[in-house]
Amino acid sequence: xxxxxxxxxxxxxxxxxxxxxxxxxxxxxxxxxxxxxxxxxxxxxxxxxxxxxxxxxxxxxxxxxxxxxxxxxxxxxxxxxxxxxxxxxxxxxxxxxxxxxxxxxxxxxxxxxxxxxxxxx
Numbered sequence: 001x002x003x004x005x006x007x008x009x010x011x012x013x014x015x016x017x018x019x020x021x022x023x024x025x026x027x028x029x030x031x032x033x034x035x036x037x038x039x040x041x042x043x044x045x046x047x048x049x050x051x052x053x054x055x056x057x058x059x060x061x062x063x064x065x066x067x068x069x070x071x072x073x074x075x076x077x078x079x080x081x082x083x084x085x086x087x088x089x090x091x092x093x094x095x096x097x098x099x100x101x102x103x104x105x106x107x108x109x110x111x112x113x114x115x116x117x118x119x120x121x
Contacts, residue, residue, distance in 0.1 A: 017046040017047075017049055017050050017053075017073070018046060018073075020042065020045070020046050020049075021039070021042035021043045021045065021046040022039075022042065023042070024038060024039075024041060024042030024045060024046075025038040025039035025041075025042045026038075028041060028042070039077070040077050043073065043076050043077045043078040043081070044077070044078045044080050044081030044084075045081060046073065046078065046081070047070075047073040047074060047078030047079075047081035047082050047085060048078075048081040048082075048084055048085045048088075050065060050069070050070065050073055050085070051070065051081075051082060051085025051086065051088075051089055051091055051092070052085060052088075052089050052091075053065060054070065054091065054092075055089040055090075055091040058091070067098055067101075070082065070092070070098075071101055071102065071105065074102060074105050074106075075105050075109075077109075079102070079105055079106050079109055082102065083106075
């Protein structure tokens with residue numbers, strides 16, 4: 001059985017996008033914005049860009065970004081950026097197995113936020 005080649009560039013792309021998110025967080029913190037809000041903005045922007053990059057690779061028939069990386073960025077806080085990327089780039093909107101995992105991530109994040117914000121007696 002032939003071994004499937006991995007993309008030589010997806011690791012660089014994911015690392016670059018994650019680095020951009022960290023730089024955005026640092027700049028936001030330097031500008032006086034909460035580091036947490038700045039990091040969320042950075043990871044969402046990075047996730048959006050990653051969806052656009054993956055769509056470009058799909059059209060150009062190049063190596064794709066693995067779905068695990070897209071899910072990792074959503075899990076890291078980029079689920080709003082992922083949803084916007086799905087709509088803007090018309091990407092990953094029909095693949096059922098991908099969407100099930102994505103929406104489980106969204107529900108888990110919503111549960112964590114609800115737990116944190118729930119008033120304690």
